[in-house]
Amino acid sequence: MTPIKLYRNPKSGHCHRVELMLALLDLPYETIDLDMANGAHKAPEYLKISPFGLVPAIDDGGYMMADSNAILVYLVQTYAKESKWMPKDPKQAAEVQRWLTVAADNIYSGPCAARLVKVFGVDLDHSAAVTKAHDLFKMMDTHLDGRNWLATETITIADVAGYSYIAHAPEGGVDLAPYPNVRAWLARVEAEPKFVSMATSPIPELA
Known part of the structure; x- marks a missing residue:
């Protein structure tokens, strides 16, 4: 399985809840820390992933989602072995x-x-x-x-x-x-x- 890309700020609780879910589900993932102080979250290429310029966002093999709670729902409904x-x-x-x-x-x-x-x-x-x-x-x-x-x-x-x-x-x-x-x-x-x-x-x- 290709690692899921997690765009984040490492001190954001919204981002951590997604990383925690990825870990609990034992899914391969890579973190991409955005330089938000210098506007990386507002860069045109990132806005294609997260239209509101917010973190977290994920890229799962081309599927983009940028809302922490929505990402949790997506991850468990796609990958969880337990209901x-x-x-x-x-x-x-x-x-x-x-x-x-x-x-x-x-x-x-x-x-x-x-x-x-x-x-x-x-x-x-x-x-x-x-x-x-x-x-x-x-x-x-x-x-x-x-x-x-x-x-x-x-x-x-x-x-x-x-x-x-x-x-x-x-x-x-x-x-x-x-x-x-x-x-x-x-x-x-x-x-x-x-x-x-x-x-x-x-x-x-x-x-």
Whole structure:
């Protein structure tokens, strides 16, 4: 199998969730780090792969896709040997989709946004992002009480989509100490065979 090309920023949680999925599925892949500081993600040749100029994007033998959650769906429906990653049961599939929405909304505006401020210097309301992150983690800690995974009884793409920015929330100044169930869930993801970590950044004062 020809390696799947993953265009990325190595410190992006969106990119890491795709790399994590590739690793968990034991798929051959190569990473291509874009010099985003110098506009590589806006270059005409890259816009042919990712029309919005965003990372991550993949090139799988000529098939291009540039949305992290969509890439997760594509990878498991194309290559997964087990149906657990994206269940076919309508209720379970709906649970997975709900958490993909959380990843695109609550996680993005909470722990992701807080980290964008601290790691990348993006001009966002850090205090509001930290508040949203804690609101999310309180809900998740309750949700994970007595259960191992977010959507079903096994790991799914919901867990992969949620992991990266939550695991690295301290880099955005968000303390995970008050959330034992969330931390236990992160540890379960990290214990999965073939798990790969994301590049880390210095941890600022936590809130």
